[in-house]
Amino acid sequence: MLAAGLHLFARHGCEAVNSNRIARRAGLGIGTFYSHFTDKYALLREIQLRTLAGLQSARTKAVADAGPDPREQVRRAIAAAVRFAQLHPAAYRVTFGRERLAAKPRGPVVSESSRPTAVTLRALQQAGRLPAELDVDLAARAYLAMEVGTLLWWLEDPRRANADGLVDTLGRMHPVEMSR
Amino acid sequence: MLAAGLHLFARHGCEAVNSNRIARRAGLGIGTFYSHFTDKYALLREIQLRTLAGLQSARTKAVADAGPDPREQVRRAIAAAVRFAQLHPAAYRVTFGRERLAAKPRGPVVSESSRPTAVTLRALQQAGRLPAELDVDLAARAYLAMEVGTLLWWLEDPRRANADGLVDTLGRMHPVEMSR
Amino acid sequence: MLAAGLHLFARHGCEAVNSNRIARRAGLGIGTFYSHFTDKYALLREIQLRTLAGLQSARTKAVADAGPDPREQVRRAIAAAVRFAQLHPAAYRVTFGRERLAAKPRGPVVSESSRPTAVTLRALQQAGRLPAELDVDLAARAYLAMEVGTLLWWLEDPRRANADGLVDTLGRMHPVEMSR
Amino acid sequence: MLAAGLHLFARHGCEAVNSNRIARRAGLGIGTFYSHFTDKYALLREIQLRTLAGLQSARTKAVADAGPDPREQVRRAIAAAVRFAQLHPAAYRVTFGRERLAAKPRGPVVSESSRPTAVTLRALQQAGRLPAELDVDLAARAYLAMEVGTLLWWLEDPRRANADGLVDTLGRMHPVEMSR
């Protein structure tokens, strides 16, 4: 059911898909859908939460595998995100694309956090390696918007760029690169 | 009618609004709606096109007012965009937010272009002031995603940041800042 | 639409009838039903309110036509109610039958009032013509239950009794007959 | 299962309750419900039949306990009915309230009989103690409607009256009181 929903949401958008069709594609009855999820938004949210968990775990693992250098950690985290989007394009689009807020206000909004990036930047700033005037929270937020927006644009047509180029460009534009 | 549509699209989202309601809010009859637009997506597209034109004109004007310095041009363009979003929050959200692609595949996708930024960056690169390895097209695209994503995040709750801080942060993270 | 609803509610009961069928029987589209009533319960309530108004007006008129004698007033009022039930059997059943409370708790419950009868009885009691121990409110309420229940039973199969016999029996059992 | 059904029918009405919920409340599986009853109407009918039997037995016992005086027999029977309604309000409402006819035409309609009352009245009439013109069958029927209707009204909100007052009022209005 999750797979069927993911496929259809990614292909047609949440609003253009109905519970009937999801159930049918999953090879199950209509009623079965409703015995598992209260409505299609609940299914969407479930997909989003799982995707988010998967992405965060990939990022965490990548950072752990990197050494202590913040630049290297950031590079690895970006590479992990790009790889994740590449491996799970449908899930990425459904989670961060225009469906993001479609999951009606039923519980906390699903979104990635810019917190870890902000923490890293603040540490560099306090060590005097980033300009004191930089608003690290805003910079972290802006970076996240860039990464998500760029990956979504890429997934619309993967021929637009290649994974390595994306990692390189996102890496160069990450605020950690301002450090010295 | 445009104003009514803008208001309702921004407040409830395109899918949650029907043509009936738009007409009613505009103080006109239902039939009148259909004598002006083929459907609500046509109205949405019209709003988006006008918004886009307004934003581009504001940017162009800002760049023209700036001197020849690329950095200054970029600063001014960003300031213009932030001001535009601040003055027309509903229009900005309806044009670039989750409604962006809701205007069904009926004509070219409405979106801002990263072309001007790419042109500026390429000139600097050819003048040797930007690393030869930088993919300027991708960088321009990434910057645009950042700007749009950050402004949308800001408009969700304007207390999250102030306009000057946004201009400063976006300015610092613009690829033109890598130049030397 | 009212006529169609009345017919179907009386014939099959409110729960066994759907809005679709009512609209179809009225020779109108499904959507038309919903542009007039929020749901079938709203239609039911409308029918009930109209019926109640009609019955009350018939009673009032009958009492006005009677002279000053309470017994005569009661007789006439009963005769008016029986005639009303005979002329509008479907409306009577839909209003006082098992649908009475089916009109979900949306506004005050539709019911006939025992107030007028209680007022009449109290006057007689204060004039010493009815036993001081009689609870006139309860007696009025009980009489109303009897009248309604008996008429509903009669309408289930009109051959069970004839109108004159009903008026006579209800008249004899009305608490006003205890007076001396 | 009977207790669960009684509780839910009384609280929400037969149409608003589903077999699933009844089984769940009874602490049993859905399938178990269907191995005992063909559908929820069968359960309803079972409850009604048991209630009816209980009420009739209480009445019979009360009459047997009274002496040979018809008035006393009637008083006792009424007192028994009021007590029964007071002790089993849910069962009384489910049996005689708006659910009465909900038990679809599957077998004879469940209802109390006015026969015993009619028999008593006819005997009095033949002894010349009741007016020859009185339609005793109709009077018995009317009394029953009054008793049932009044008790249902009382059970909707028991503060409306007290048991003794009800017995007294119903007793005074019983046709046997016309006897001389």
Add this chain to the structure above:
DNA sequence: AATGAATGAGATTTCATTCAT
């Protein structure tokens, strides 16, 4: 006997669109 996941017919309700005025 007891269970409950699975089912799908059917009821409710919405809304884009038409068309007579």
Add this chain to the structure above:
DNA sequence: TATGAATGAAATCTCATTCAT
């Protein structure tokens, strides 16, 4: 040109019922 009552296709959701375990 403006109107809005009328429409019905389509989406959402419920629940009686079955059947494999």
